[in-house]
Each structure stands twice: as structure tokens, then as C-alpha cells.
Amino acid sequence: MDQYVALLKQFIGLCKANPDLLHDERLGFYRDYLKELGATIPPKKEKSPEEPKPEPKPAAESSPTHEEPMEAEPEEEPIPCPELDNSGVIEPDAGEALPMGEVGKEVSEDDLEKANDERDKATAAFSDGDFEKALEHYTNSIQLNPGSAILHAKRANVLLKLKRPIAAIADCDKAISINPDSAQGYKFRGRANRLLGKWLEAHADLTTACKLDYDDTANEWLKEIVPNSNFTADSLFEVSTFFDAS
Incomplete structure (x- = not known):
């Protein structure tokens, strides 16, 4: 956040610093949002005409002189551009809803004991690498004790x-x-x-x-x-x- x-x-x-940004056509959605909130968008400033640049005066003729050849400056090596490393990113799953338990369920001592038993089974299955079984037992535990x-x-x-x-x-x-x-x-x-x-x-x-x-x-x-x-x-x-x- x-x-x-x-x-x-x-x-x-x-x-x-530059209110004219708000008039960019790509920010139309943002302008609409501000107007919905009652904001006033300032009008876009008109650009002042550019003054004509003075024409350069012709250089005075002078007798040719011998100039030493300039040494070429070494080219700078380009700075490598960082890139996003998306290794390890996976495709999203379907997001199939799992049971979350009954909202506001009053958990009895018997429910709590059974939930703890299912949790222990889930922990053991997880340690053994049997994640499907662990998922099943955690789901059972959640349904018994949804407020955990x-x-x-x-x-x-x-x-x-x-x-x-x-x-x-x-x-x-x-x-x-x-x-x-x-x-x-x-x-x-x-x-x-x-x-x-x-x-x-x-x-x-x-x-x-x-x-x-x-x-x-x-x-x-x-x-x-x-x-x-x-x-x-x-x-x-x-x-x-x-x-x-x-």
C-alpha cells in the first residue's frame, strides 16, 4: 500500500506542476473521476507562438589555416537496461472456491477437539509431501473451526x-x-x-x-x-x- x-x-x-497533463486524452478516465467528485479541471493553456529565430550572420572570410586533426572521443559503452525477471511466475489457477466454514458458527468443545485432530493429520500429510491429503484435512478442520x-x-x-x-x-x-x-x-x-x-x-x-x-x-x-x-x-x-x- x-x-x-x-x-x-x-x-x-x-x-x-503542469495542470495541462490532465488534458491528455489518455487521462480521460481520470478527468471523469475528478469531475464526479466535484473537482474543476482548469482550462488548458494556449501555447504562445514561438518568436522567429534570427538568421545566422555569414561568417567572415578568413585565410585558410592549418588545423590539427581532432582526436575521436572514445564511444561510451551503453549502460545495460535492467529487465523484469519473471522466472518462477506461474499461470493463475481457476480460483475454485473452497469451503470456508459456516459464518458465525459456535464451536463446541467436541468441534474444537475434532478440528485439532484434523489439523494434526494435515500437518503430518504436509510433512510427507502429500499436499492433496493435507488440503483435505485442513478443509475438514476449517469447517469444524471456521474462525481460526x-x-x-x-x-x-x-x-x-x-x-x-x-x-x-x-x-x-x-x-x-x-x-x-x-x-x-x-x-x-x-x-x-x-x-x-x-x-x-x-x-x-x-x-x-x-x-x-x-x-x-x-x-x-x-x-x-x-x-x-x-x-x-x-x-x-x-x-x-x-x-x-x-
């Missing part, structure tokens, strides 16, 4: 192993809605966004996860995406300056 706020501040600063943020976060981790980042994000969103301080919810949502190539979202989520509860894995994932998130932020800034230049 902080990245988006920073980029928005930069763009608004450009508009303040950690269960939704852990199922999200299983979904990541199954290459289902969209479904994982849904579980993380649920975990965060239950507990806004769910570090694992942010951690696994950040990883899911990374797999989808959503670098700024991934950076924001993983940064939040590390702030809430520092985790070595989350920190490694964060360091991995910093070049791409910086590249994306810089690219967005270049887009805003492009409007200024055009």
Missing part, C-alpha cells in the same frame, strides 16, 4: 504447494479478515502474489509479515523480489513522466 501512495503523490505533484485465522493461513500454504495462488489468496484474505495481525496470512499472500508476478503487492505483503512477526523465510522471499518491485515502481514513475513529456 505504501508504494501506491508514494506513486500517487508523485503523479499528483506532476499534475500540480491460522487454519486458513496454513491451508493457503498447502495451496501454494499445489500451484493454486488464487485460491491461496482467498484463504489469506479470510485469515486477515479474522485477525488483521495474521503474519502468516500476509506471508503466504505475499508469496502467492509473487507467483502471479504481482511484485508491488508481494512486496507490501511480505514487508507487513516481517513487521508483524519476523520470519526468516518471509524475509528471504522479500529480498528475492526487491529488484522486481523496485523495477515496477520505477516503471510506473516513468509512465507518469512520459505524460509530462508528451
Whole structure:
């Protein structure tokens, strides 16, 4: 979120410095939005006609002189342009909805005991690499105890192993809605966004996860995406300056 706020501040600063940017045809959607809010768009300034440039005076004739040949300056090597590294990005899954449990369910002691038993089975299956079985047991546990943020976060981790980042994000969103301080919810949502190539979202989520509860894995994932998130932020800034230049 902080990245988006920073980029928005930069763009608004450009508009303040040069209000004519708002009249660019590509920003029609933005003008319409401002008008809906009751804003007044200042009229575009008319460009003043350019004054004719004075014609250069003919150079005075002079006797030819012997000039030393100038040494050619060495050509500068082009600076390599950074590129977005999309290795590891995968195609989004269908986002098939998984059972989230009954909203407002009153969890009995019997439900809680059964949910913990299903969670233990899920943990064992996950350790054995049987992610489909782990998914089944976590789903059973969630249906018994739907108000547990950690269960939704852990199922999200299983979904990541199954290459289902969209479904994982849904579980993380649920975990965060239950507990806004769910570090694992942010951690696994950040990883899911990374797999989808959503670098700024991934950076924001993983940064939040590390702030809430520092985790070595989350920190490694964060360091991995910093070049791409910086590249994306810089690219967005270049887009805003492009409007200024055009």
C-alpha cells in the first residue's frame, strides 16, 4: 500500500506542476473521476507562438589555416537496461472456491477437539509431501473451526504447494479478515502474489509479515523480489513522466 501512495503523490505533484497533463486524452478516465467528485479541471493553456529565430550572420572570410586533426572521443559503452525477471511466475489457477466454514458458527468443545485432530493429520500429510491429503484435512478442520485465522493461513500454504495462488489468496484474505495481525496470512499472500508476478503487492505483503512477526523465510522471499518491485515502481514513475513529456 505504501508504494501506491508514494506513486500517487508523485503523479499528483506532476499534475500540480503542469495542470495541462490532465488534458491528455489518455487521462480521460481520470478527468471523469475528478469531475464526479466535484473537482474543476482548469482550462488548458494556449501555447504562445514561438518568436522567429534570427538568421545566422555569414561568417567572415578568413585565410585558410592549418588545423590539427581532432582526436575521436572514445564511444561510451551503453549502460545495460535492467529487465523484469519473471522466472518462477506461474499461470493463475481457476480460483475454485473452497469451503470456508459456516459464518458465525459456535464451536463446541467436541468441534474444537475434532478440528485439532484434523489439523494434526494435515500437518503430518504436509510433512510427507502429500499436499492433496493435507488440503483435505485442513478443509475438514476449517469447517469444524471456521474462525481460526491460522487454519486458513496454513491451508493457503498447502495451496501454494499445489500451484493454486488464487485460491491461496482467498484463504489469506479470510485469515486477515479474522485477525488483521495474521503474519502468516500476509506471508503466504505475499508469496502467492509473487507467483502471479504481482511484485508491488508481494512486496507490501511480505514487508507487513516481517513487521508483524519476523520470519526468516518471509524475509528471504522479500529480498528475492526487491529488484522486481523496485523495477515496477520505477516503471510506473516513468509512465507518469512520459505524460509530462508528451
